[in-house]
Amino acid sequence: xxxxxxxxxxxxxxxxxxxxxxxxxxxxxxxxxxxxxxxxxxxxxxxxxxxxxxxxxxxxxxxxxxxxxxxxxxxxxxxxxxxxxxxxxxxxxxxxxxxxxxxxxxxxxxxxxxxxxxxxxxxxxxxxxxxxxxxxxxxxxxxxxxxxxxxxxxxxxxxxxxxxxxxxxxx
Amino acid sequence: xxxxxxxxxxxxxxxxxxxxxxxxxxxxxxxxxxxxxxxxxxxxxxxxxxxxxxxxxxxxxxxxxxxxxxxxxxxxxxxxxxxxxxxxxxxxxxxxxxxxxxxxxxxxxxxxxxxxxxxxxxxxxxxxxxxxxxxxxxxxxxxxxxxxxxx
Numbered sequence: 596x597x598x599x600x601x602x603x604x605x606x607x608x609x610x611x612x613x614x615x616x617x618x619x620x621x622x623x624x625x626x627x628x629x630x631x632x633x634x635x636x637x638x639x640x641x642x643x644x645x646x647x648x649x650x651x652x653x654x655x656x657x658x659x660x661x662x663x664x665x666x667x668x669x670x671x672x673x674x675x676x677x678x679x680x681x682x683x684x685x686x687x688x689x690x691x692x693x694x695x696x697x698x699x700x701x702x703x704x705x706x707x708x709x710x711x712x713x714x715x716x717x718x719x720x721x722x723x724x725x726x727x728x729x730x731x732x733x734x735x736x737x738x739x740x741x742x743x744x745x746x747x748x749x750x751x752x753x754x755x756x757x758x759x760x761x762x763x764x765x766x
Numbered sequence: 767x768x769x770x771x772x773x774x775x776x777x778x779x780x781x782x783x784x785x786x787x788x789x790x791x792x793x794x795x796x797x798x799x800x801x802x803x804x805x806x807x808x809x810x811x812x813x814x815x816x817x818x819x820x821x822x823x824x825x826x827x828x829x830x831x832x833x834x835x836x837x838x839x840x841x842x843x844x845x846x847x848x849x850x851x852x853x854x855x856x857x858x859x860x861x862x863x864x865x866x867x868x869x870x871x872x873x874x875x876x877x878x879x880x881x882x883x884x885x886x887x888x889x890x891x892x893x894x895x896x897x898x899x900x901x902x903x904x905x906x907x908x909x910x911x912x913x914x915x916x917x
Contacts, residue, residue: 601875602887603884617888620884620885621802621885621888621889621892623800623801623802623889624793624796624889626796627792627793627796628793628892630789631786631792631793634786634789635786637785638785638786658868705906706902710819710901710902710905712905712906713906718769722769727770727771727772728771728782728783730771731779731782731787732783734770734903734907735783735786735903738790738900738902739790739899741895741902742892742894743895745867745894745898746894746895748867748868749863749875751872751875
């Protein structure tokens with residue numbers, strides 16, 4: 596059973612899901628979160644479908660019901676359909692994901708479960724598939740969404756389950 | 767040298783992803799100026815995360831000066847006289863957050879709110895996510911010496 600939210604949300608109803616969440620009560624960080632969130636989606640070399648795959652894998656690892664239910668519209672437009680989302684599970688290695696997509700999941704798992712330099716084999720595969728800028732982008736995608744989802748979980752009030760919910764990137 | 771990109775420090779790597787790396791650093795820097803939480807308390811939490819992750823590099827960093835006795839006894843903070851009640855509330859929440867954010871109890875969250883309010887709890891949880899992220903990135907990129915846990 597879901598517990599109660601541990602803090603009050605702001606009174607605002609701007610339509611921006613970050614500004615209207617509990618994060619909105621700390622304006623000193625909100626002013627950094629909003630442009631960073633947009634930049635994560637807009638300013639890096641990975642496409643939105645690749646970002647979304649890493650975000651969803653992180654959501655599974657953290658157990659964030661909200662994060663797992665959300666789908667960003669720009670990721671869908673970039674080609675991430677529900678068939679592919681269903682492959683982002685613990686059996687991803689044996690799924691129909693492309694080698695590049697499997698490496699995104701493997702990198703995310705490394706961050707979540709064993710933060711340290713990846714094995715020589717995984718490093719070679721990552722370096723063969725991605726540019727340094729792409730790997731840095733993937734790193735910051737995972738770090739950003741991991742911190743975000745852990746905060747969401749810790750603030751309480753998370754439902755036990757949520758329907759798939761399509762949203763736009765808050766700007 | 768990091769394996770992921772040319773460079774051997776976080777700033778050099780972050781600079782290679784303009785628009786994102788600098789904004790991530792900007793968010794990190796914002797935590798040291800918050801009115802909701804003392805910077806020294808946040809520094810204790812960051813240092814405790816460095817211990818838990820066994821990151822020598824992050825332990826060696828000093829974002830904010832804290833008393834030497836607190837650094838020396840941080841691992842034993844529950845039994846040390848050098849930590850006050852607000853710091854203990856934040857450190858207790860930090861340790862659970864590091865393992866499983868979903869395992870944080872209402873009592874642990876309330877303990878932080880007792881001293882810092884709703885805004886302080888949100889700010890602390892935001893800070894922990896970013897601090898943890900910076901430490902994990904250093905370890906993942908190969909910037910940190912994670913060979914020992916000697917603090």
